[in-house]
Every structure is written in C-alpha cells, then in structure tokens.
Amino acid sequence: MKFFNDSMAMLENTALIERFISYTKIDTTSDGSSESCPSTKNQFDLANLLVKQLAELGLADAAVDENCYVTATLEGKGNDVVGLLAHLDTSSAAPGVDVKAIFHENYDGKPIKLKNDVIIDPATDDYLGLCVGDTVITSDGTTLLGADDKAGIAIIMSALEYYKANPDIPHPTIKVGFTPDEEIGRGHAKFPIEAFGADVAFTLDGGYTGEINVETFEAYSAFVTVNGVPTHPGMAKGKLVNALRFMAKFIDRLPAEISPECTEEREGFIHPYEISGDATSCKCHLILRDFEEEKVLGWGKIVKDLAASVEKEDPRLKVDVKIEFSYPNMHKFLKEKPEIAQRLGEAVRKSGIEAKLEPIRGGTDGSNLSRKGLPTPNIFAGGVNFHGPTEWVSTRAMGYSLCTVLNLMTLYAG
Ligand SMILES: [Zn+2]
Structure with a gap:
C-alpha cells in the first residue's frame, strides 16, 4: 500500500491553495436569527460552484438540495462507504464579506501585523511559532479568513482532484457532503442521512496539524x-x-x-x-x-x-x-466503534506526523450526526483562531491534512 507523507508534494500536485482562496472570496456568513434553511441565501453561491466542480471531477450525481446540502458520490472498492464532510458557512462573529487573503511566505516567526491593529503574535499563539518557514495565510485584518471551514472543503475537493489524476490510488466509495449553517448549530438538522448512505463519516473542520477529535462537549x-x-x-x-x-x-x-x-x-x-x-x-x-x-x-x-x-x-x-x-459528546457513540479512531490515528501517523487526539471544547456537525447513527469524528484542516480577524492557516498543515485524508481512504479500501 502506498501512503502519502509529503505535504509540499500535495501542494504542488493539486490546486489545493488556489481552491481555498477562491472559496474564501464567496461570502457565506450564516445568521442564527434567520428561521430559514439555509439561514442565508448566499450559501447557495458556494454550493452551486461546488456542484459544478464536483461534476467536472467526475462525480456525476453531484447535486444541491433545496436546503443547500451538497452531496456527491465517488465509486470505489471495499465494503465501507465513507463520508467526507465540511461546512459551507462562516461564523457571523466577524465580517465574512470581501475577504482578502494575505500570504506570508517563508514566515519569519515575528508578530504578523494586519489592518485595524490586528496582531497575531507567536508569543501568545503557540502554533504560529511552529510555522517558521511555512506559508501562513491570514485575512487583511478587517474580516475573518474563512479557513473554518473552506480549508476543509478545499482539502476534500483536492482529494477528489488527486483521484481523478491518479486513478490507480485505492479508495472506498466516498460520499461527499457539504452542509450549511454549522456555525449556528444546524448543520446536521436537515442532513439527508439516509440517502447519504455512509457507514462512517469524517468532518474536516479545523485544528492544527495532526489534531483529530473523537470527543466534543x-x-x-x-x-x-x-x-x-x-x-x-x-x-x-x-x-x-x-x-x-x-x-x-x-x-x-x-x-x-x-x-x-x-x-x-x-x-x-x-x-x-x-x-x-x-x-x-x-x-x-x-x-x-x-x-x-x-x-x-x-x-x-x-x-x-x-x-x-x-x-x-x-x-x-x-x-x-x-x-x-x-x-451530545460524540464519544458516547464513537467508543462503541473503536476501530474508527484507531484507523484515523493510523492515517495521521502514516502522514509522518504525530496524531493528537484532543477533545473539542465545542461541537461539530459530527456530534449530532453521531447521535443520529452516522459516526463522524473530526480531522484537522489546518486553521487556527476561528471566528475572528486573527484566523490563520498554514499551507503545510493543509497539505498534511490532504495526506491524512488520502491515507485514511487507502486504509478503508483495504
Ligand atoms: Zn467549522
């Protein structure tokens, strides 16, 4: 079995970062005061773009439903049907319109100064200190970046791109799902769980390199x-x-x-x-x-x-x-199927990085999906400091996340 552990090669061989940047430019801020689903109509702008791109990648059944849930299937081998999920919306806690991503190439380890006196300081931001030499992406300080969760969407799309270019790489049948309104706690609410038909799913939603979550509040x-x-x-x-x-x-x-x-x-x-x-x-x-x-x-x-x-x-x-x-705490459901967390940990380690099993002091779509019968742990997508103008992501971390997804799918293909 071939495993992937070269983050930089992933960045070179896919359009991962270009995709991510293009998604951040689409405003998908959700609105907890709205009763409708999706809570904001412009989440359809990103959903429709993704349906078009999924079809171009060969996922012929790609579609968005009336509630703004995007689903698509990539047929593969093995008995397991595995879901890959990410959310379309961004938090309303900081502006999400007119996001201008800034690349800090070969990051020098100094505090990053942005507009509006926004400073991201490695002295108080431990992970940033680990990114010297990386390319760090931030907003210009006037908005959030939207790595939560457009980094996750871009990583899933780039995995599919990689399979299209390399049809010999083994993978199980993959069900892709992009959900609206996760940030207002409704991402699971109208998820078509039966039609989706996955046995297990993974959200790509946040966390620095190597972080995986099988436990939430x-x-x-x-x-x-x-x-x-x-x-x-x-x-x-x-x-x-x-x-x-x-x-x-x-x-x-x-x-x-x-x-x-x-x-x-x-x-x-x-x-x-x-x-x-x-x-x-x-x-x-x-x-x-x-x-x-x-x-x-x-x-x-x-x-x-x-x-x-x-x-x-x-x-x-x-x-x-x-x-x-x-x-609920998703662990109540995931502990009954310990092989899921074991396989996820193995996929991270095969990427050449340490697997950090952290409880999330919050929830994900996977918390309620696990309760509803679809066990759904979370995989890091590289982003840090969500829901504010200090949000940032390292491209190396995104590359490792893509390696982890490909390795996990290889393990599921058996
Ligand atoms: Zn998120």
Missing part, C-alpha cells in the same frame, strides 16, 4: 425568564417589581469559577451568553457545557436552584427556567 442551553410587575415609575412605591434588578441578582449568583474564562481542558462551564428584555420581563440565554452528561445536567440544576432562590425574594416575582439539549 455535551451541550445544553438554559433559558431563564424573570417576570416582574410593571407600574408607572412615578407611582411605583411598593408596587413595581423590576425584572432587570432580579435578573442581575441571578447572574451575579452564578459561580464565577464555573465560567469559560476560568476553565480549560476537560472542565465545563455555565456561560450567560445573551440577555434581552426590560423592567417588566427579562430573558437570559445561558449555555451549559461539559464532557460528561451528568455534570452538564448538574450545571442545569445550579441554574434552576439559583433562579428559585431569586424567585423566593418577592412573592410577586415569576422566574421560569427551561433547559434544552443542544448536542
């Missing part, structure tokens, strides 16, 4: 609503019950040490995330995260108990708490 939301008693403030003595004052008390009582800003690695948190309302009625959205379901449900109990303690302070006050499931 277990995620819930809490919605706390405080209803007070409104009156004219000029005649409010003894009558007004101000919802804002009681919401402030509730938030102040949340344990400070169980917050995103005070936790790391395998620690979970309670994070008051968004607040809206007025003196009459006020609502707070909190996100609850941990790697263990029991613990995250414990965070929900803390929220309920604190809400109840606030409600007790005034009999006229009404405080409601709703807890909603968001996504």
Whole structure:
C-alpha cells in the first residue's frame, strides 16, 4: 500500500491553495436569527460552484438540495462507504464579506501585523511559532479568513482532484457532503442521512496539524425568564417589581469559577451568553457545557436552584427556567466503534506526523450526526483562531491534512 507523507508534494500536485482562496472570496456568513434553511441565501453561491466542480471531477450525481446540502458520490472498492464532510458557512462573529487573503511566505516567526491593529503574535499563539518557514495565510485584518471551514472543503475537493489524476490510488466509495449553517448549530438538522448512505463519516473542520477529535462537549442551553410587575415609575412605591434588578441578582449568583474564562481542558462551564428584555420581563440565554452528561445536567440544576432562590425574594416575582439539549459528546457513540479512531490515528501517523487526539471544547456537525447513527469524528484542516480577524492557516498543515485524508481512504479500501 502506498501512503502519502509529503505535504509540499500535495501542494504542488493539486490546486489545493488556489481552491481555498477562491472559496474564501464567496461570502457565506450564516445568521442564527434567520428561521430559514439555509439561514442565508448566499450559501447557495458556494454550493452551486461546488456542484459544478464536483461534476467536472467526475462525480456525476453531484447535486444541491433545496436546503443547500451538497452531496456527491465517488465509486470505489471495499465494503465501507465513507463520508467526507465540511461546512459551507462562516461564523457571523466577524465580517465574512470581501475577504482578502494575505500570504506570508517563508514566515519569519515575528508578530504578523494586519489592518485595524490586528496582531497575531507567536508569543501568545503557540502554533504560529511552529510555522517558521511555512506559508501562513491570514485575512487583511478587517474580516475573518474563512479557513473554518473552506480549508476543509478545499482539502476534500483536492482529494477528489488527486483521484481523478491518479486513478490507480485505492479508495472506498466516498460520499461527499457539504452542509450549511454549522456555525449556528444546524448543520446536521436537515442532513439527508439516509440517502447519504455512509457507514462512517469524517468532518474536516479545523485544528492544527495532526489534531483529530473523537470527543466534543455535551451541550445544553438554559433559558431563564424573570417576570416582574410593571407600574408607572412615578407611582411605583411598593408596587413595581423590576425584572432587570432580579435578573442581575441571578447572574451575579452564578459561580464565577464555573465560567469559560476560568476553565480549560476537560472542565465545563455555565456561560450567560445573551440577555434581552426590560423592567417588566427579562430573558437570559445561558449555555451549559461539559464532557460528561451528568455534570452538564448538574450545571442545569445550579441554574434552576439559583433562579428559585431569586424567585423566593418577592412573592410577586415569576422566574421560569427551561433547559434544552443542544448536542451530545460524540464519544458516547464513537467508543462503541473503536476501530474508527484507531484507523484515523493510523492515517495521521502514516502522514509522518504525530496524531493528537484532543477533545473539542465545542461541537461539530459530527456530534449530532453521531447521535443520529452516522459516526463522524473530526480531522484537522489546518486553521487556527476561528471566528475572528486573527484566523490563520498554514499551507503545510493543509497539505498534511490532504495526506491524512488520502491515507485514511487507502486504509478503508483495504
Ligand atoms: Zn467549522
């Protein structure tokens, strides 16, 4: 069996970087306030381009459905049908329009200075320090870059390009899937999982060289609503019950040490995330995260108990708490099929790099897809510092990701 471990050769023999840059120029920012699917129509611009390119690469069934899910099949050998997934949208946390990628060739290890006083400093950005001599790509500082997840899309497309140019390289039947609205947690929602027909799938969604993920947060939301008693403030003595004052008390009582800003690695948190309302009625959205379901449900109990303690302070006050499931820790499902993680680790090592099995302090489309019966771990696509103007990617890392995908497919072809 032939394996791939030359990242630079991958960059020379495919249009990986050109593809990536062309995808970053298409604005695909998703919008969590929109009810439609896709949440923004312009995700179709990238979807339609990809369908055309997939057809040119010989995937004759390439299509986009009415919800903006792109699917295509490359027939291959072996018993397994393997999915390769990436997401079309970018986060709304930073502008995604008019992205101008900047190449820092033969990177010299110094802080990278961009527009708007944006600085990416290897002193605080460990991975950047590892990229001396690489080509590092950033935005110009006014937008995000969109390596999350257009690097993943480009890597999948370049794997298909490589198979077209080298038909002797073994691979299983590959199902390609590009999903809308991952950044707003809906990438899995209308995924045509039955029609897709894969036995296992892999997202290419973020992470520096060698990082693979078979574990994500277990995620819930809490919605706390405080209803007070409104009156004219000029005649409010003894009558007004101000919802804002009681919401402030509730938030102040949340344990400070169980917050995103005070936790790391395998620690979970309670994070008051968004607040809206007025003196009459006020609502707070909190996100609850941990790697263990029991613990995250414990965070929900803390929220309920604190809400109840606030409600007790005034009999006229009404405080409601709703807890909603968001996504599961994919490990619950993947641990039943340990061969998937083993094979993925082997594919990384065959690329000549170390396999770093990291839990994601977040979720991917694979979290809910794994719950729905399609086991879907994540493979690094090279990008770092997502959702902001300091986002960057190393071309060498992208080349290694492509090596890993080709090696993984070789292993599945048997
Ligand atoms: Zn992503």
